[in-house]
Amino acid sequence: MYDYDAVVIGAGLGGLSSAAILARNGFKTLVCENTNHIGGCCSTYEENGYSFDIGASIVELSWIIDELFEKLGRKVSDYIDWIPVDPIYGFLTADGKRFTYPVDPDETRKVITGFSEADGPRWDRFQKLGQSAIREAFGRIMTTPFATFGDAMKVMAKAPSMVKLVKYMGMNFESTLKSFFSSEQVRASMSLQSYFIGLPPALCPGYIAFLAYAEHEGIYYPRGGMVQIPGSIAKIFGEYGGEIRFDTRVKRVLMDGGRAAGVELMDGTQIRSRFVVSNINAKTLYLEHVGRENLPAWAVKAVESYEVSIPAPMIMLGLDTRPDLDAHHTFCYTTIEEMNAIWFEDYASRKLPDRGFMLVSWPTHADPSLAPEGHHCLNMVTFAPYELADGDWDDLKERYLETQLDFLEHRFGLKGIRDHITMARVSTPKDFARMLLHPGGAVYALQNDIMASAFFRPRLRSKAVKGLYLTGASTHFGGGVPPTIGSGIAAGSLMLEDFGRVM
Ligand SMILES: Cc1cc2nc3c(=O)[nH]c(=O)nc-3n(C[C@H](O)[C@H](O)[C@H](O)COP(=O)(O)OP(=O)(O)OC[C@H]3O[C@@H](n4cnc5c(N)ncnc54)[C@H](O)[C@@H]3O)c2cc1C
Structure with a gap:
């Protein structure tokens, strides 16, 4: 039958x-x-x-x-x-400063106290709560069926650290970071994670902010x-x-x-x-x-x-040189306000992104076998609307590529990188939707x-x-x-x- x-x-x-x-x-x-x-x-x-x-x-x-x-x-x-990946991120600030967050939380603490002495002990507090949230709460409930409020209560009973997180469910990502850190630099550096679930810091649930700790449990590339x-x-x-x-x-x-x-x-x-x-x-x-x-x-x-969630156009680059970056992931940012503006201004007005991409992934940093000897791969990711106000993604690929390469040269400081590009492929939200049948090119469904x-x-x-x-x-x-x-x-x-x- x-x-x-x-x-x-x-x-x-x-x-x-x-x-x-x-x-x-x-x-x-x-x-x-x-x-x-x-x-x-x-x-x-x-x-x-x-x-x-x-x-x-x-x-x-x-x-x-x-x-x-x-x-x-x-x-x-x-x-x-x-392959263990360390450091977690390289950062490039608006005024061209570079720094990294190592996996070791104590080493990251040193970087944070460089921005604000007061934020050192706050990082310890954030880390402690993040640790119990991630290990006990998120880890456990991720594999547990969870359909009703009653199920949530049962999980709470088994994972008491969840109770400490309830407060952050009523807050957003931004206010959660503000409740811990005083330095704008530190808050902004941790704000990218809100987009890891597809929302700006102002709209993302507060408990997601603890993802900024999760990576200190170790991150890996296969x-x-x-x-x-x-x-x-x-x-x-x-x-x-x-x-x-x-x-x-x-x-x-x-x-x-x-x-x-x-x-x-x-x-x-x-x-x-x-x-x-x-x-x-x-x-x-x-x-x-x-x-x-x-x-x-x-x-x-x-x-x-x-x-449906926000789409993410990507650019894949083959290079015949080693890029001058510090980590598997490099995050280019300015302020939390700008992270929100990407959503409330650019996304809402269906604008082709021109603030530049936020995240560059460099997989050959971890695994050189992904490219011919001496060559490297870079993936550039940002977030953008599916339907654009001033045209169609299929017609705007070239313009998008040029804007992002300018950004790579000037903002990321990779001057002359264009001379080392052996291949470039743009995957627009439309391409993504056609390939995986994801409505609206949604990255997180x-x-x-x-x-x-x-x-x-x-x-x-x-x-x-x-x-x-x-x-x-x-x-x-x-x-x-x-x-x-x-x-x-x-x-x-x-x-x-x-x-x-x-x-
Ligand atoms: C740009 C980007 C970066 C990301 N970065 C990270 C990261 O660094 N770390 C991380 O943990 N997560 C990351 N994620 C998220 C993670 O990759 C996804 O959430 C996860 O892989 C989605 O898995 P899924 O089970 O939902 O299935 P999907 O990956 O959505 O797969 C669904 C499958 O269904 C197929 N399909 C669709 N319709 C049909 C149909 N009608 N008939 C038959 N087949 C169909 C599709 O072809 C596809 O293969 C990223 C995602 C994106 C897009």
Whole structure:
């Protein structure tokens, strides 16, 4: 009757993690992936001998990956060669000053006291709270199903440090940083992390500010590129008999008596399954693939209320020289006010970014094997609107590239870098949307404001459609490598609970 126990739509981290858990537990599982590559936003492609990451460029909270591999009966070190990344960031200030934040919190303290003696002890306080928040609270709940206020209370009971964070749920990122640090320099240097969930410091929930500590628990780059993470999970999935079909786009979820009962592909092929797992944007899933006609009115209203997250145009550069930068990630910033202006002025008025990019990732700093000998890769990332007021991304690629290269030469001080560029590729929000079918080119699926976080986000076990499970950035704790893997673990445990196997 059924072709598979489970069909998973999308081979991103969330989908693959839950698929591997299902396969390990004896479920006949198929993953349908629209592209010809594994990993969605956490992937790597090769061009002219250079390897470029499509999205994610670093891993923090790596113990979530350890937890997944343990559940799969495997050791991470047999599959992934982690390269520790230190320092965490290089910074370039508006007046051309350079400094770095090392992984060691005590070394970072020295940098912070260089800006403000008073902020040294405040960093200690921030670090202490960050440590318990990250280790005890975020770490634990990222892999725990979490659908209601009641679930939140249960987690609180098990992770008392969460109570200390409640205060910051009512604050924004900016006011949280202000409540700790007096130096503008220090606050601004930690403000980038708000955009790591796709929001400016003024709108981002306050507890996210503790991500600025999370990186001091250690950050890593997998040798061979970010694709090694989904590649390893896919390998284990295959070892347990799982099947992945590439270039296979799901058109709709098949419904049978109100239950999800398989998928229909673009070519009309129907694949029947006991249940369906989605790793795609929840708005697309519900409104297009399930269809409004199959949803209760409250569900349509709830799904429509979510905004998709901000897009991030990227520029990938191949260089025949070593760039004069200090770290795997270099962050160019001025003030918190400017970080907010990117959203409230540029994004709101649908302007092509001209303040310059904020983050440059230099993966060959960690792993030289990603480029030909003596060559390097740089990825330049900023945030920008999907629809532009003064034209279309497809026509403005060249202008965007030139603006950003000017910025690289003048603001980042990489004078003459143009003479060393062997290849340049611009990936606009439109390209990103076409490649991964992310509506609006959204990088983190749905916007992650407080009303779309945790139990306010679409549930892992659909309430509106029986037999439908969700994973990935639209759910649970939103975007990021650890949260999406965590969503796969948490959704996996729900499916095992519902379908009677033991992990
Ligand atoms: C520019 C950028 C930088 C980032 N940097 C970091 C970082 O440094 N560290 C970090 O932790 N996180 C980072 N992230 C976030 C992280 O990469 C993502 O949140 C995470 O990889 C998303 O995983 P996911 O499970 O939601 O699936 P996705 O990556 O969204 O994958 C979904 C998959 O579904 C497929 N699909 C879509 N529709 C269909 C369909 N109809 N049929 C079949 N297949 C379909 C897509 O092709 C895709 O492969 C970054 C993201 C971006 C975009």
